[in-house]
Structure formats: C-alpha cells, structure tokens
Amino acid sequence: MRNILFICNKAPWPEKEGGPMAMNRLIEGLADAGNRVKVLAANSDKYHVDPGSIPASYRRKTQIELVPLDLSVKPVPAFLNLFTGKSYHVQRFVSKAFEDKLIKILKSEDFDVVQMETLFMSPYLEAIRKHSRAKVVLRAHNIEHLIWKRIKQASRNPLKKFYLNHLYKTLERYEKTVLNRFDGILPITEKDAAFFRQHTRKPVVTIPFGVSPVPLSGIEKVPAENALFHIGAMNWMPNEEGIRWFLKKVWPLLTLRFPEMKLYLAGRAMPSWLLNLREKNITVVGEVESARDFIASKSISIAPLFSGSGVRIKIIESMSLGKAVVSTSTGAEGIEYKEGENILIANTAGTFAEAVARLYQNPEEALRIGENARHLIEIKHNNPKIIERLEAFYEEIL
Structure with a gap:
C-alpha cells in the first residue's frame, strides 16, 4: 500500500467533464486497490463544486479538500503578461492560499508519491520539494502548448493571432523546461509520450483513460x-x-x-x-x-x-x-x-x-x-x- 497525494487543477468529483473523469478513474482505482489517497484540488469559478455536495463516502475515500481559486481572465494582468516572458496560463494557477494548504498537508503526513494532474499545478513543485521527500510525477492530460498552437493557426484575426502566439510560445517554453524537475511523466496517449521522451531524461509511461469493464445496464x-x-x-x-x-x-x-x-x-x-x-x-x-x-x-x-x-x-x-x-x-x-x-x-x-x-x-x-x-x-x-x-x-x- 502506498500513500498518494493528488494535486488537481479542478475537483475530480463530480465527473462532469473529461478532466475530472480522467483524474477520478485513477484516484478511485488506486483507493479500491488498497492504496491510501488524498486529494487537494483547486475550486475555481470555471469549474466550481459545492463542497457540501460531495458525498460523505467519497470524502472518506479520498480525504478531498478544495481551495478556492480565481481563474477568471483579467484584461490588465493578461496584457502586462506580454512583457514578462512567463506563461499566463500557468501564472493564473499560482495561489498563496493553495500553497499554504499544500504545505500544511505535507507537514502533517508523509506521502510516497505526489501526483500533479496537469502541467498547470507545477508551480507548487518547489513547495513539495521543500516539505516532502515524496516522488513527484506529472499526469500530462495533454501537450498543453500544442492546443494553443493549433488554436493560433486557426485564428484569422491578426491581433488575436499575435496574442495567441505569445500564449503558445511562453507555454511551450515552460512546458519543455519544467519536465526534468519531475521524477516521472504519465501522459494519457502514446503519441504524447513520444513528445515527452524527446524532452526529458525522466521515465515516461503512458497511463491512458480507463473504463471499468462492467456489463452495460x-x-x-x-x-x-x-x-x-x-x-x-x-x-x-x-x-x-x-x-x-x-x-x-x-x-x-x-x-x-x-x-x-x-x-x-x-x-x-x-x-x-x-x-x-x-x-x-x-x-x-x-x-x-x-x-x-x-x-x-x-x-x-x-x-x-x-x-x-x-x-x-x-x-x-x-x-x-x-x-x-x-x-x-x-x-x-x-x-x-x-x-x-x-x-x-x-x-x-x-x-x-x-x-x-x-x-x-x-x-x-x-x-x-x-x-x-x-x-x-x-x-x-x-x-x-x-x-x-x-x-x-x-x-x-x-
């Protein structure tokens, strides 16, 4: 049995869209296999979950905690980001409240593995390294910068295309740079795995989205x-x-x-x-x-x-x-x-x-x-x- 902390960019429950579904299949699957799991998730305006609506059985199983996080796009910070060289997508997930909660959890319990769900939670790597000896792995749901590259290519508005190019380039630079700071990468597809193997020396293993093989009702x-x-x-x-x-x-x-x-x-x-x-x-x-x-x-x-x-x-x-x-x-x-x-x-x-x-x-x-x-x-x-x-x-x- 291993003790595993999941750090999620949104609540894995309820399974209302693809991301939470992908996260929860691993969370509950690991718990059902006899492991101890804990979930710390951002609770944003974009995907808000009422903590009181989470079933008691799920809370016991996952020890889930939610931290409010404002992910709304703010025009002034978005514009000023043009001059920072940083990824605006990633910076939006930086939160002192989230980091404080994470540190409190790490100080109160020893974990074998900390699994970050999506690249956007990687700003908290430093806090994990400082307060825990756990191995840290990235569950890469996508090659994130590739999404924005394709959106940029499809855009016909010159100003929009310019800003999308900035978003894609800064995200690409960050994504490729941060990979070697993890102890392992878990992409969802073999195609994505091939990309990550080109850009990191760390182990890369494909962990696809899973469904339970039960008869249809x-x-x-x-x-x-x-x-x-x-x-x-x-x-x-x-x-x-x-x-x-x-x-x-x-x-x-x-x-x-x-x-x-x-x-x-x-x-x-x-x-x-x-x-x-x-x-x-x-x-x-x-x-x-x-x-x-x-x-x-x-x-x-x-x-x-x-x-x-x-x-x-x-x-x-x-x-x-x-x-x-x-x-x-x-x-x-x-x-x-x-x-x-x-x-x-x-x-x-x-x-x-x-x-x-x-x-x-x-x-x-x-x-x-x-x-x-x-x-x-x-x-x-x-x-x-x-x-x-x-x-x-x-x-x-x-």
Missing part, C-alpha cells in the same frame, strides 16, 4: 434514437470551435439530404450563441444529469475537433457504450482505432457529412461500428489493468 436495451449528438464542456475552446465548424459547414449538407435529421448538443457552459440558437431539429440540451444516459439514448456521436491534444474522454465514453463515432483525425488522437472498423474519420465538411450519412442511412452499420468500438475500449482502456501499470510505475521510481 438496462439502458442498452432501450432503443436509441437515430440521431446525432455531441457531448463536451463548451468552455473548452476546441469543443466550441468544432461545433461552430460543424453547424456552419456540415449541418447544411446533411439537412439538405435528410431534413428530418436531429442533432442534440450537451455539455457544461454552453455559450450564448448556442443557447440562443433557433434552428429546426437542433436541441441544445446543456449540462445533463447523466452523461451515460444521454449517450445511450442517441445513436451517432460526432467529434469535429481541429485542435487539442491528449485524448478526448467523451469519445472513449461514447465508444465504451457501443456508439458509432464520426471524428476528425485530431479528435481521435490517442485512440488505437481502425478507420471504418470501430470509428469513422473525416477531416473535411464533405467527407464528414458522408460519414454521418453512411451511419444514419444504415443503422446496422452504426451498430456494427459501435460494437467494435466497445470491444476496443474494453481491451485498451481496462481501468483495473491501468491501475496495476500505474502501481508498477510507482514502485519503479520509489
């Missing part, structure tokens, strides 16, 4: 509506960017052929332009109580992503529930798929519309691809096996 027996759906937090820029592209470029092609086709959009933090959308057969659902139930109720998942890194958790969740997914190549990065067998890949408006049409017109084809997808995820993303791999990595560095 009775919801799979309810016939799914032959309709399209997208689920994902809309305050994550790549999601909003992708849906805007889909509605502008792909949806008109589809409705021309299938005027009865329906599209459902679910996820947290829907922007006003979507909430105010009034278009036939498009339903903006917003945040759903159960992502699993929502996914199970529809037949075709769309993932039109053109920026981002790591792996799209909601795609894996859809695949694990036997749903056929149409994605761009970027959206499917990190998944060991076979195009046409367990997913359909399309990178232009025309090919994306054709892929959707193929599934919409042939429900049996959608079922075939969905079942193959479910089988793939059960093999490659088996959470108990992933936990065993993670525990072995801990033993290797201790």
Whole structure:
C-alpha cells in the first residue's frame, strides 16, 4: 500500500467533464486497490463544486479538500503578461492560499508519491520539494502548448493571432523546461509520450483513460434514437470551435439530404450563441444529469475537433457504450482505432457529412461500428489493468 497525494487543477468529483473523469478513474482505482489517497484540488469559478455536495463516502475515500481559486481572465494582468516572458496560463494557477494548504498537508503526513494532474499545478513543485521527500510525477492530460498552437493557426484575426502566439510560445517554453524537475511523466496517449521522451531524461509511461469493464445496464436495451449528438464542456475552446465548424459547414449538407435529421448538443457552459440558437431539429440540451444516459439514448456521436491534444474522454465514453463515432483525425488522437472498423474519420465538411450519412442511412452499420468500438475500449482502456501499470510505475521510481 502506498500513500498518494493528488494535486488537481479542478475537483475530480463530480465527473462532469473529461478532466475530472480522467483524474477520478485513477484516484478511485488506486483507493479500491488498497492504496491510501488524498486529494487537494483547486475550486475555481470555471469549474466550481459545492463542497457540501460531495458525498460523505467519497470524502472518506479520498480525504478531498478544495481551495478556492480565481481563474477568471483579467484584461490588465493578461496584457502586462506580454512583457514578462512567463506563461499566463500557468501564472493564473499560482495561489498563496493553495500553497499554504499544500504545505500544511505535507507537514502533517508523509506521502510516497505526489501526483500533479496537469502541467498547470507545477508551480507548487518547489513547495513539495521543500516539505516532502515524496516522488513527484506529472499526469500530462495533454501537450498543453500544442492546443494553443493549433488554436493560433486557426485564428484569422491578426491581433488575436499575435496574442495567441505569445500564449503558445511562453507555454511551450515552460512546458519543455519544467519536465526534468519531475521524477516521472504519465501522459494519457502514446503519441504524447513520444513528445515527452524527446524532452526529458525522466521515465515516461503512458497511463491512458480507463473504463471499468462492467456489463452495460438496462439502458442498452432501450432503443436509441437515430440521431446525432455531441457531448463536451463548451468552455473548452476546441469543443466550441468544432461545433461552430460543424453547424456552419456540415449541418447544411446533411439537412439538405435528410431534413428530418436531429442533432442534440450537451455539455457544461454552453455559450450564448448556442443557447440562443433557433434552428429546426437542433436541441441544445446543456449540462445533463447523466452523461451515460444521454449517450445511450442517441445513436451517432460526432467529434469535429481541429485542435487539442491528449485524448478526448467523451469519445472513449461514447465508444465504451457501443456508439458509432464520426471524428476528425485530431479528435481521435490517442485512440488505437481502425478507420471504418470501430470509428469513422473525416477531416473535411464533405467527407464528414458522408460519414454521418453512411451511419444514419444504415443503422446496422452504426451498430456494427459501435460494437467494435466497445470491444476496443474494453481491451485498451481496462481501468483495473491501468491501475496495476500505474502501481508498477510507482514502485519503479520509489
């Protein structure tokens, strides 16, 4: 049994979006495997959790503590950051209150491993080294600077492009520099692992997002509506960017052929332009109580992503529930798929519309691809096996 402290950029409970899902599968998986875990998480305006809503059983299991953190973008500091050479993305996570709480925890308890969830918690490395002899590992959910590089490349506004270039360059410099200060790196995909191995001498082991291989409940027996759906937090820029592209470029092609086709959009933090959308057969659902139930109720998942890194958790969740997914190549990065067998890949408006049409017109084809997808995820993303791999990595560095 090991004593592990998780430092999280947001609360891992509830599992309302990809990041918390990725964190919590490891946290609960390690606890269920007999390890002692403690969670210290930022509680920001961007992803706020009422501490009183956290179930007592989860609090006992994880000893979770939340520290308020203001992550709102402030125009003046954002502008002045241009002249500092520092990453504004990282600097926003620096908090005296968070550091004080962390130091108090480190002084009160000995940990074997401190696992930082995302690069953005790395400013607290110095405090950990000063107050603990624990090994410190980085769980890299993405290659963070690559997300902003792709967003910059897609921008057409010269001023916006200039500032995005600053954000990307400073984040890239920081990301590459800080890696060797950790005792190990845990990327979510093998593709990301290859990048990290190029930039650090420390051990790098891929720890993918995991799902528990349990039989689907009775919801799979309810016939799914032959309709399209997208689920994902809309305050994550790549999601909003992708849906805007889909509605502008792909949806008109589809409705021309299938005027009865329906599209459902679910996820947290829907922007006003979507909430105010009034278009036939498009339903903006917003945040759903159960992502699993929502996914199970529809037949075709769309993932039109053109920026981002790591792996799209909601795609894996859809695949694990036997749903056929149409994605761009970027959206499917990190998944060991076979195009046409367990997913359909399309990178232009025309090919994306054709892929959707193929599934919409042939429900049996959608079922075939969905079942193959479910089988793939059960093999490659088996959470108990992933936990065993993670525990072995801990033993290797201790």
